Amino acid sequence: MHSETTLAAEVEAAVSTAIGAILKEDDPVKRYEKLSHQLTVYDRVVTRIADEKAQCAADLASKGESFARVAGLLSVGTRSRAQQLIGRGRRQPVIFAFRDQNGELHGDAHLLATIPHNEARLQFEPTDRNLFFAGHLLQVYFGHVDEDTVTPSLYAYTTVDTTTGERRVRPTQKIHDILFVTCTDS
Structure with missing residues (x-):
C-alpha cells in the first residue's frame, strides 16, 4: 500500500497531467467547459477501472x-463484497x-456521455402490432450500467451489429416499458 504522502504526490501528478494546461485557461467559462469535458472522460476511466477490478474477481x-x-486475495473485506464484485464482473x-x-432518443440517453457503449440495430417486431414502435428499425445503445441506477428487464432482444452479427x-426495464407500453391511438 502507498503512504498518504506518496498517494498525495501521485494525485497531484495525475492532476497536473490531466488538467494542468486547462487550469491555465484565463476565461472561466472556457475553463469550466474544458473541465466538464475532462470530468466526463475521467468518469469513464473510473467506470472502466471499476469494471476491470470486478473482472479480476x-x-x-x-x-x-x-x-x-x-x-481474502483481493482484500475486499467480506465474502458478500467479493460476491458483489464477481457479479459485476460477470x-x-x-x-x-x-x-x-x-x-x-429514448430511455436514459444522458448515459451516452458517461457510459462506454456499443451500438446495434433492433428490428422491433412484437406480436402486438398496435405498439407505437412496432415494425420500426431502432438504433440501440448498450453497455455496462450500474444496476443501482437502472433495473434490467427479464427479457432479451436480438440485436444486429455489422461487426459481431446477432446478439x-x-x-433496461425503462426501455422495455417504452417499447411495450407506449401504444398508438387506433
Whole structure:
C-alpha cells in the first residue's frame, strides 16, 4: 500500500497531467467547459477501472476460488463484497437508450456521455402490432450500467451489429416499458 504522502504526490501528478494546461485557461467559462469535458472522460476511466477490478474477481471465481477466498486475495473485506464484485464482473451489458426512425432518443440517453457503449440495430417486431414502435428499425445503445441506477428487464432482444452479427441483449426495464407500453391511438 502507498503512504498518504506518496498517494498525495501521485494525485497531484495525475492532476497536473490531466488538467494542468486547462487550469491555465484565463476565461472561466472556457475553463469550466474544458473541465466538464475532462470530468466526463475521467468518469469513464473510473467506470472502466471499476469494471476491470470486478473482472479480476470474476476471473478468480472462474478458476474455482470461493467467495471467501476471493475476498481474502483481493482484500475486499467480506465474502458478500467479493460476491458483489464477481457479479459485476460477470454482468452483461444492457440496452439503456435507443434512437427511433425519426432520430429521437429514448430511455436514459444522458448515459451516452458517461457510459462506454456499443451500438446495434433492433428490428422491433412484437406480436402486438398496435405498439407505437412496432415494425420500426431502432438504433440501440448498450453497455455496462450500474444496476443501482437502472433495473434490467427479464427479457432479451436480438440485436444486429455489422461487426459481431446477432446478439441477444437485455434492455433496461425503462426501455422495455417504452417499447411495450407506449401504444398508438387506433
